[in-house]
Amino acid sequence: MNVIEVEGLRKEFKSYSSRSGLKGAFRDLFTRNYKTLRAVDDISLHVKQGEMVGYIGENGAGKSTTIKMLTGILTPTAGNVTVNGMNPHKEREKFVRTIGVVFGQRSQLWWDIAVQESFRLLKKVYKVSDEEYETHMKEVIRTLEIEPLLDKPVRKLSLGQRMRCELAAALIHNPPLLFLDEPTIGLDVLVKMKIRGFLKEINRKYKTTILLTTHDLADIEALCDRVVLLDEGKIIYDGRLDELQKNWVEGKQVHFEFQHPVDKPALEEISREYPVIWRQGERVNQWVATIDGEDDTVSKLMSVVMLHHAISDVKLNKVSTEEIIRNIYEEGIKHG
Numbered sequence: 001m002n003v004i005e006v007e008g009l010r011k012e013f014k015s016y017s018s019r020s021g022l023k024g025a026f027r028d029l030f031t032r033n034y035k036t037l038r039a040v041d042d043i044s045l046h047v048k049q050g051e052m053v054g055y056i057g058e059n060g061a062g063k064s065t066t067i068k069m070l071t072g073i074l075t076p077t078a079g080n081v082t083v084n085g086m087n088p089h090k091e092r093e094k095f096v097r098t099i100g101v102v103f104g105q106r107s108q109l110w111w112d113i114a115v116q117e118s119f120r121l122l123k124k125v126y127k128v129s130d131e132e133y134e135t136h137m138k139e140v141i142r143t144l145e146i147e148p149l150l151d152k153p154v155r156k157l158s159l160g161q162r163m164r165c166e167l168a169a170a171l172i173h174n175p176p177l178l179f180l181d182e183p184t185i186g187l188d189v190l191v192k193m194k195i196r197g198f199l200k201e202i203n204r205k206y207k208t209t210i211l212l213t214t215h216d217l218a219d220i221e222a223l224c225d226r227v228v229l230l231d232e233g234k235i236i237y238d239g240r241l242d243e244l245q246k247n248w249v250e251g252k253q254v255h256f257e258f259q260h261p262v263d264k265p266a267l268e269e270i271s272r273e274y275p276v277i278w279r280q281g282e283r284v285n286q287w288v289a290t291i292d293g294e295d296d297t298v299s300k301l302m303s304v305v306m307l308h309h310a311i312s313d314v315k316l317n318k319v320s321t322e323e324i325i326r327n328i329y330e331e332g333i334k335h336g
């Protein structure tokens with residue numbers, strides 16, 4: 001069964017642009033110029049019950065706008081959205097009881113009251129019975145280790161403590177579908193690991209479907225078999241994370257540190273026989289070659305580079321997911 005069904009979804013934002021100068025300002029009084037930005041551009045997406053999907057893309061790619069449409073906060077300009085069998089915008093009241101939402105940058109807890117009071121209010125809002133609350137939330141509170149925080153006002157919590165409480169709050173009604181927008185932003189590694197462990201657990205136990213946006217690819221690697229990659233409002237990849245790794249670059253990466261400044265055309269010239277992409281490294285005179293080929297291509301490339309330029313260091317790495325995604329943003333999908 002599909003929990004999320006999206007066809008041809010689009011969201012446009014209109015913004016006014018002012019004309020320059022006094023004359024322009026005068027003309028603006030009568031007719032305004034406006035620009036249209038397509039934040040989400042005809043996307044189609046199907047998510048089955050129990051899937052954990054990573055929804056990723058650069059800043060401004062359209063991730064939050066999509067989530068806002070899927071949760072009924074924004075109305076689409078065009079397209080169809082069905083989530084948990086409903087139209088999120090039209091059947092708002094019934095719909096919100098079937099989803100949980102965490103926006104890492106915003107709080108759904110009341111700032112000045114104790115965490116457990118917020119939980120109690122949300123329990124009423126979602127019409128959760130005492131019995132259900134007891135059995136389900138006890139477990140959530142124990143797993144997220146928030147028992148000692150329950151009588152504290154939210155404003156006194158650290159970010160990591162608050163985020164764990166936010167997650168618990170989103171789960172009060174044990175929703176079958178969870179939207180998480182940057183749930184681990186700014187958290188330390190230990191809290192991140194705790195949250196990841198917890199999400200895996202509820203997914204296993206309740207088959208909770210999770211759509212996760214994050215800039216932390218370690219979150220995705222730990223949780224999601226499937227990634228949907230968004231670029232300028234369009235889906236440019238939808239598939240398994242390991243396929244993305246395999247398809248995009250099987251290869252390796254070589255970090256060269258040269259003794260003298262070297263430029264990209266020179267490197268491209270000497271390596272033009274090989275399937276290699278060059279980019280400047282973080283250090284002075286450092287260049288990174290991403291090689292899409294067999295092991296002997298790597299050694300051939302290394303010897304040709306060393307033949308032409310004096311190097312002070314060289315390091316061979318496997319391409320990380322982060323690098324693959326960055327390459328995709330820069331170069332587009334080339335393989336598969």
Ligand SMILES: Nc1ncnc2c1ncn2[C@@H]1O[C@H](COP(=O)(O)OP(=O)(O)OP(=O)(O)O)[C@@H](O)[C@H]1O
Nearest residue numbers: 013014015039057058059060061062063064065066
């Ligand atoms: N209410 C709005 N009015 C006008 N433009 C908007 C509005 N909300 C978002 N945008 C624009 O739409 C585009 C997509 O924004 P969105 O917030 O969905 O991106 P994102 O992928 O979530 O980015 P980030 O990773 O930075 O959160 C951006 O160019 C943004 O400036």
